[in-house]
Amino acid sequence: MLADRPPLRIGSRTSPMAMAQARLVQDLITKAAGDVPTEIVGIETSGDQWMGDLAELGGKGAFLKEIDRRLVLGGVDIAVHAMKDVPGDGPLPEGTAFAAYLPRDDVRDVVVIREGSPYTCMEEMPAGTRIGTSAVRRKAQLLKHRPDLHVDRIRGSVDARVARLDAEKRFEALVLNAAGLRRLRMEHRVSEVIAPEVMCPAVGSGVVGVQCRTADTALAELLRLLDDPVTRTHMAAERTMPHGLRERCNSPIAGHCHTTADGQLSLLGMVFTREGGQFAYSQEWAPADSPEELGAWVAAELLRKGARGIIDGNPR
Structure with a gap:
């Protein structure tokens, strides 16, 4: 029985956002099985330590590999991940699976304007205004709609980025995720909400995944109590x-x-050049019991429309 074992060790990145997600999972486990002790184990990842281009570390997987290693080797029992950080092009570590996807949170991106700015929304900002974002996806879509803006990369935890926005005055605004700001109780900083039709979210946006070892069947059964079937279906389509x-x-x-x-x-997929000058777009529909087929179909349509060249940096 789970109650007879040592505390369940919940592995998480150490950023304030990640720790908030880990505490959410911890609270849900307590509600589902109050007699199961838990503890959160913060794990510093190479992605958190590196402030340069993530591509130099092998990509967004740099936020996962140290946590995955601890999970596989038994250093933690559960790994909590923001699904937008989990690469979709390869398998999970052998012997692990996502036993639960929590109900999806707000997927929308928002604009956070620096304190003291004369502007209240992006529409008011003149050509050449500097906007900060950590995501290629956001930069590409911003420049697609506003090619006159100057969009630069800014890394670090969300709270650190907002502090730098106000202190350095290097940027007029940042583009961030609405749900993330709410988890950090910083929703008061939202100046403008961007509709998903204007800025398509990242794959897995707003979803927290809970990963465990497949051999730990009792734990997997407990975590399934936290799983949201609708979110799992959407994740199957998006990650395919x-x-x-x-x-x-x-x-x-x-x-x-x-x-x-x-x-x-309904699945919307988009692939962009980094500056937003060229893109491939596909939106398709399928029955609710065919998420993988829908994901594969949208991928095939994007490839037919030139996505491979765009991803490889050779758009036609």
């Missing part, structure tokens, strides 16, 4: 798409699946 595209790390790819009013799955 970059796998079909053979996504490389930090590729300018966006994808979002949702269930329509008539019960169908």
Whole structure:
């Protein structure tokens, strides 16, 4: 029985956002099985330590590998990941699986304007205004709609980026995730919400995944109590798409699946050049029991429209 074992060790990145997600999982486990002791184990990852281009470390997987290693070797029992950081082009570490996806949070991106700025929204900002973002996806889509802006990379935890925005005055605004700001209780800094139709979310945006060793069947059964079936279906469609595209790390790819009013799955996929000058776009629909087929179909359509060349840096 789980109650007879030592505390479940929940592995997480050490950023404030990641620790908030780990505490959320910890609280849900307590509600599902109050007699199961837990503890959070913070793990510093190479992605958190590196402030340069993630591509030089092998991509966004740099946020996972130290945690995955601890999970596989038994140093932790559970790994908590933001699914947008989990690469979609390769298998999970052998002997592990995502036993639960928590219900999806807000996927929208938002604009955070520096304190003291004369502007209240991006529409007011003149040509050449400097905007900061950590994501190629956001940069590409911003420049697609506003090619006159100057968009630069800014790394670090969300709270650190907002502090730098106000202190350094290097940027007029940042583009961040709405759910992340809410988890950090910083939603008061939101100046403008960007509709998903204007800025397609990252694959896995707003979803927290809970990973464990498949051999730990009792724990896997407990974690399944936390699993949201609708989110799992959407994740299957979204994560199949970059796998079909053979996504490389930090590729300018966006994808979002949702269930329509008539019960169908709708998947939007987009691939961009880094400056947003060229892109491939596909949106398809499928029955709710066919998420993998939908993801594969959207990937095939994107490839037909030139996505491979865009990802490889050779757009036609």
